[in-house]
Amino acid sequence: MxxxxxxxxxxxxxxALAQKLPLDVxxxxxxxxxxxxxxxxxxxxxxxxxxxxxxxxxxxxxxxxTTRTGQSSAKQENPRATKGLPVL
Ligand SMILES: [Zn+2]
Numbered sequence: 645m646x647x648x649x650x651x652x653x654x655x656x657x658x659x660a661l662a663q664k665l666p667l668d669v670x671x672x673x674x675x676x677x678x679x680x681x682x683x684x685x686x687x688x689x690x691x692x693x694x695x696x697x698x699x700x701x702x703x704x705x706x707x708x709x710t711t712r713t714g715q716s717s718a719k720q721e722n723p724r725a726t727k728g729l730p731v732l
Contacts, residue, residue, distance in 0.1 A: 649693060651686040 653662040657678035665672055665682065673679045 649689070651689040651693075652682040654685070654689050655680065656685050656688040656692070 650661055653665050653672065654660075655662065655674040655676060655678055658674060658676040660674055660676060662672055662674060669682065671679060671681050
């Protein structure tokens with residue numbers, strides 16, 4: 645996730661990016677009419693971004709390669725059993 649993701653001022657309803665918000669502004673209204681608490685809005689956007697990244701990571705995960713060795717151990721082991729955690 646981009647560390648500069650504008651989560652506090654990206655409308656979680658319509659996706660519009662608001663003007664830069666002073667730190668003392670706790671709530672802002674999007675041109676679309678949605679009123680956002682900046683913390684709640686940020687949480688929604690971060691959650692959405694996190695889910696998107698997770699989904700992409702699953703789809704983009706390369707298949708387990710067998711080019712490291714030319715030996716025949718690949719037939720004996722279950723690739724799933726030795727790779728329980730996805731590499732992020
Ligand atoms: Zn909006």
